[in-house]
Amino acid sequence: MRVVVAGGAGFLGSHLCDALLARGDRVVSVDNFVTGRPANIAHVAEHPDFESVEVDVVDAGALTDALDGEIDAVMNLASAASPKDYYALPIETLDVGSLGTRNLLEVSRRHGARFFMASTSEVYGDPLEHPQPETYWGHVNPIGQRSMYDEAKRFSEALTMAYHRTHGLDVRIVRIFNTYGPRMQPDDGRVVSNFIVQALRGEPLTVFGDGRQTRSFCYVADEVRGLLALLDGDQTGPINIGNPGEFTMLELADLVIELTGSASPIVHRDLPQDDPKQRQPDITLARTHLGWEPEIVLREGLALTIPYFAAELGLD
Ligand code: NAD
Ligand code: UDP
Numbered sequence: 001m002r003v004v005v006a007g008g009a010g011f012l013g014s015h016l017c018d019a020l021l022a023r024g025d026r027v028v029s030v031d032n033f034v035t036g037r038p039a040n041i042a043h044v045a046e047h048p049d050f051e052s053v054e055v056d057v058v059d060a061g062a063l064t065d066a067l068d069g070e071i072d073a074v075m076n077l078a079s080a081a082s083p084k085d086y087y088a089l090p091i092e093t094l095d096v097g098s099l100g101t102r103n104l105l106e107v108s109r110r111h112g113a114r115f116f117m118a119s120t121s122e123v124y125g126d127p128l129e130h131p132q133p134e135t136y137w138g139h140v141n142p143i144g145q146r147s148m149y150d151e152a153k154r155f156s157e158a159l160t161m162a163y164h165r166t167h168g169l170d171v172r173i174v175r176i177f178n179t180y181g182p183r184m185q186p187d188d189g190r191v192v193s194n195f196i197v198q199a200l201r202g203e204p205l206t207v208f209g210d211g212r213q214t215r216s217f218c219y220v221a222d223e224v225r226g227l228l229a230l231l232d233g234d235q236t237g238p239i240n241i242g243n244p245g246e247f248t249m250l251e252l253a254d255l256v257i258e259l260t261g262s263a264s265p266i267v268h269r270d271l272p273q274d275d276p277k278q279r280q281p282d283i284t285l286a287r288t289h290l291g292w293e294p295e296i297v298l299r300e301g302l303a304l305t306i307p308y309f310a311a312e313l314g315l316d
Contacts, residue, residue, distance in 0.1 A: 002026040002070050004113075006057050006104055007077030009036030011183045012118070012176070012220065016075065017041060019224045021049055030066065031078070032056040034092065035085050040183050057100040058092075063107065071111040073231060076104045076156070077118040083146065083272065084189025090148040097152025098159070105163045114170045116231050117160045119238060121177040121279055122150045131246075131280035134175065134238050145273040157238065164236065172230050177242025177281045180301065181220030182308035192217065195253055196302070196309045199262035209271030211250035216280045218243035219301030222294035229290040242281035243294040252298075259302050 003020050007013040008029025013036065017027045026049040029041055033054065044050045053066045057078050079096050080086040086093045101117065108115035124132045125140035140150045163169040180192040187193070198205045218226075218241070226241035247255075253266050286292045296304075310316040 001072040003073045004028045004071055005075050006030045009041050013077040014040035015220050015224050030055055035080050057103055058095045060103045063103050071113045073114040074104050074108045075116040082188040082190045086149040093148045094152050097156045101156040101159055116172045117156055119153045119157050119173050119175045121175055123154050126276040130278050131282040133282040141274050173237035174230050175238050175240045178215045179218045179220055179223040181305050186312050195256040199256050199260040199264050200315055202264055204265050204267040205253045206269045207249050207266055208269050212248050214246045214248050214278045216243055216246045217298050218294055219296040222296050226292045229292045233290050235289045239285050240281040240283055244280055245298055246280040
């Protein structure tokens with residue numbers, strides 16, 4: 001297959017490019033590097049089956065000009081994903097989730113390509129149902145501090161289904177739950193990066209609120225395997241892909257301190273507005289229809305991730 005990966009220079013997108021290349025697909029990464037890094041794809045820059053184009057997917061003309069030839073699938077991972085990033089880029093985030101998704105859907109339609117939408121557990125908002133199955137409609141503040149991201153992704157899902165129903169476009173929608181691993185940016189503000197960087201530097205770990213809120217963390221290799229299973233399978237989705245292992249932020253902080261051997265203390269900071277109190281994927285659909293489930297538990301995944309951050313900080 002020849003696959004366009006929008007957001008291919010990001011954390012998840014670059015691992016996805018690697019996995020596609022490893023199985024023999026040709027890959028075109030489309031990225032404007034707003035939150036991604038050329039370094040994430042530097043190791044495949046000379047790969048004969050890899051191309052990288054620098055383009056903003058919101059710019060329909062530039063996107064069309066940048067893409068030619070046969071395209072079998074378009075995978076849309078383009079969007080700021082860390083709260084710190086989307087707070088700083090509210091209008092860009094709404095643009096990429098609306099105009100950007102629409103432009104990529106049009107590319108799919110013109111090329112007769114399968115369209116794959118990377119959505120998020122954030123469509124469930126601060127969930128009142130726990131764990132979250134795909135049938136849960138969510139509890140999102142449409143004007144809150146996180147709304148530029150949550151509503152952009154909800155709109156992307158709706159637009160994807162509208163193309164599917166109106167044009168018969170072959171589509172897939174994944175709802176990705178918190179994913180971590182090498183190539184996260186040390187300063188992206190997400191909890192895993194913050195805690196590991198703080199622990200390695202011997203600085204206090206900043207727990208927001210009382211730290212009893214939960215997340216369920218999936219190691220990037222498991223996540224990418226799930227994305228490919230959905231791409232290749234016959235399920236439209238949405239399908240949750242995440243690791244059901246659920247941890248409080250205090251448990252995560254303790255684990256990071258243990259695994260880094262750090263002497264860092266824990267300090268508490270204000271909880272951001274609308275921060276979800278709990279999050280855990282129900283992955284029954286993924287298990288049943290895709291034969292997928294995660295294999296790497298948090299302790300193991302953190303042990304694989306800490307050396308990457310140590311190298312990034314020059315502490316290895
Ligand atoms: P990331 O910020 O590392 O990657 C996003 C990539 O999209 C970056 O390379 C960025 O430069 C690119 N991008 C953003 N706007 C663009 C635009 N207008 N045109 C072209 N490229 C653009 O984030 P990530 O964690 O790798 O997330 C990738 C995708 O997965 C995002 O769509 C995100 O919403 C989704 N997701 C991620 C997680 C997670 O835990 N990492 C969870 C849920 C959903
Ligand atoms: N968080 C924290 N300390 C930090 C960064 C985040 O306690 O330094 C908390 C945050 O409030 C949230 C959880 O960790 O409850 C996950 O945050 P992240 O930004 O990684 O992802 P998301 O909120 O999008 O799930």
